Amino acid sequence: MYVTIPTDYADATPIVPLGRRGPARVETRLKAGSYLYYQGDRVEWLYQVTSGVVRLTRLLADGRRQVIAFGYPGDVIGFPAGGEHQSDCDALTDARLQPYRRSCLESADCDPVLHNALLQAALREISAMQDHFMMLGRKTAVEKVASFLSVLSDRVGEDLGGFKQLKLPMCRSDIADFLGLTTETVSRTFTQLRKSKIIAIDSIHTIIILRPTALLGLSSGEHD
Amino acid sequence: MYVTIPTDYADATPIVPLGRRGPARVETRLKAGSYLYYQGDRVEWLYQVTSGVVRLTRLLADGRRQVIAFGYPGDVIGFPAGGEHQSDCDALTDARLQPYRRSCLESADCDPVLHNALLQAALREISAMQDHFMMLGRKTAVEKVASFLSVLSDRVGEDLGGFKQLKLPMCRSDIADFLGLTTETVSRTFTQLRKSKIIAIDSIHTIIILRPTALLGLSSGEHD
DNA sequence: CGGGTTCTTGACTATCTTCAACGAAAGTGG
DNA sequence: CCACTTTCGTTGAAGATAGTCAAGAACCCG
Numbered sequence: 001m002y003v004t005i006p007t008d009y010a011d012a013t014p015i016v017p018l019g020r021r022g023p024a025r026v027e028t029r030l031k032a033g034s035y036l037y038y039q040g041d042r043v044e045w046l047y048q049v050t051s052g053v054v055r056l057t058r059l060l061a062d063g064r065r066q067v068i069a070f071g072y073p074g075d076v077i078g079f080p081a082g083g084e085h086q087s088d089c090d091a092l093t094d095a096r097l098q099p100y101r102r103s104c105l106e107s108a109d110c111d112p113v114l115h116n117a118l119l120q121a122a123l124r125e126i127s128a129m130q131d132h133f134m135m136l137g138r139k140t141a142v143e144k145v146a147s148f149l150s151v152l153s154d155r156v157g158e159d160l161g162g163f164k165q166l167k168l169p170m171c172r173s174d175i176a177d178f179l180g181l182t183t184e185t186v187s188r189t190f191t192q193l194r195k196s197k198i199i200a201i202d203s204i205h206t207i208i209i210l211r212p213t214a215l216l217g218l219s220s221g222e223h224d
Numbered sequence: 225m226y227v228t229i230p231t232d233y234a235d236a237t238p239i240v241p242l243g244r245r246g247p248a249r250v251e252t253r254l255k256a257g258s259y260l261y262y263q264g265d266r267v268e269w270l271y272q273v274t275s276g277v278v279r280l281t282r283l284l285a286d287g288r289r290q291v292i293a294f295g296y297p298g299d300v301i302g303f304p305a306g307g308e309h310q311s312d313c314d315a316l317t318d319a320r321l322q323p324y325r326r327s328c329l330e331s332a333d334c335d336p337v338l339h340n341a342l343l344q345a346a347l348r349e350i351s352a353m354q355d356h357f358m359m360l361g362r363k364t365a366v367e368k369v370a371s372f373l374s375v376l377s378d379r380v381g382e383d384l385g386g387f388k389q390l391k392l393p394m395c396r397s398d399i400a401d402f403l404g405l406t407t408e409t410v411s412r413t414f415t416q417l418r419k420s421k422i423i424a425i426d427s428i429h430t431i432i433i434l435r436p437t438a439l440l441g442l443s444s445g446e447h448d
Numbered sequence: 449c450g451g452g453t454t455c456t457t458g459a460c461t462a463t464c465t466t467c468a469a470c471g472a473a474a475g476t477g478g
Numbered sequence: 479c480c481a482c483t484t485t486c487g488t489t490g491a492a493g494a495t496a497g498t499c500a501a502g503a504a505c506c507c508g
Contacts, residue, residue, distance in 0.1 A: 081351030137404030180361030
């Protein structure tokens with residue numbers, strides 16, 4: 001998932017219809033912290049996250065890291081290029097994933113409906129990544145963090161007596177590497193949002209959105 | 225094209241085999257400055273650039289702009305999401321483009337070879353965009369500009385008695401909006417590279433790469 | 449309870465942006 | 479064809495945003 005400006009996630013995350021013809025599908029289970037694949041691995045499978053959260057990362061030679069995306073339920077991950085995985089993937093929480101053969105994306109032979117669903121997922125991915133370009137290239141720290149929280153709370157926030165509660169399974173440095181910031185800046189920005197009563201920090205990994213409209217405003221450049 | 229770290233463009237830009245079965249294909253001609261499509265337009269066609277250079281852009285409400293990509297010969301542009309174009313596209317130079325029906329991407333019925341070629345182009349696009357994330361999120365101004373020039377000269381530089389000459393059809397603000405910088409910073413970085421004898425600026429839109437290895441070094445974080 | 453990791457905060461710094469001015473290049477109309 | 483205007487690129491000075499370095503607090507896990 002590319003957390004940018006809110007989009008219609010009802011559209012964005014249809015549950016892919018399962019192919020009827022393939023061999024029996026076994027859901028993959030992944031423990032928190034374990035890797036699903038590494039950059040350079042040959043791609044045999046794509047996956048749709050069915051529960052839990054995974055993290056896609058890339059490394060630069062000198063250790064700088066970019067978190068490419070977080071994979072939430074409904075997201076399809078593992079699109080190949082040149083037959084190889086383009087990032088590392090590991091689990092932030094225990095996760096379950098539905099695997100699909102790479103061949104189902106690359107040819108319609110095995111199941112036309114599934115083929116098309118995977119293709120549409122790839123096209124949505126391209127569009128979402130374009131949004132993320134704007135985020136990385138043109139937004140300030142506050143705008144980035146506000147966008148991040150805003151989109152996540154729309155997508156996976158839990159209603160909590162008028163407010164929305166948001167669990168963040170990733171650590172601050174993951175958020176930083178996703179948004180192109182440092183952990184310190186992320187932390188300071190959280191504090192700033194807390195002090196202006198836009199969010200409350202229930203625990204390090206649990207945020208409560210007090211004023212969603214204000215948060216949304218900040219995410220697109222309104223001041224204060 | 226996403227100008228990031230050099231990749232193997234021999235692989236990256238195969239000329240898509242033309243479908244044999246479709247109706248006669250007419251090449252689209254586009255004059256410099258004219259638009260091919262706008263964000264929100266319904267997608268009828270994808271295009272492969274056959275000559276010239278096009279520019280894909282997105283705008284934020286307050287006028288901030290992100291150049292998503294430059295389309296050079298071989299690049300496929302116009303991937304749809306939700307049936308709509310996700311960016312504006314206009315021509316930086318007179319350009320010719322080979323159109324392909326959107327249906328050829330979305331179904332293998334019309335021409336399986338073409339369908340697969342377009343699909344592979346979409347997958348390469350995803351991978352290239354991931355590289356560009358690293359560029360936007362984690363690189364300094366010098367690294368960004370050096371990467372930009374390095375990749376472009378590999379891909380479209382012309383040999384010139386030992387050196388490589390590079391024509392830049394885009395203006396400084398296009399480069400800035402592509403790299404997530406300001407025009408002033410781009411301009412200053414060009415000057416800096418010129419003063420360290422790594423490039424020469426023949427005219428505003430013509431660069432000569434004097435020390436490609438040094439440029440490549442800068443693009444991945446070597447100092448000086 | 450203790451040790452290690454993660455998060456927060458502070459002080460300082462660097463990089464990049466902003467604002468402004470000027471020169472060069474390109475487009476326009478007489 | 480030339481003067482005029484406009485746009486684009488470069489440069490300088492000043493300022494702001496985010497990064498770096500460092501220390502302490504909070505949290506987690508055995």
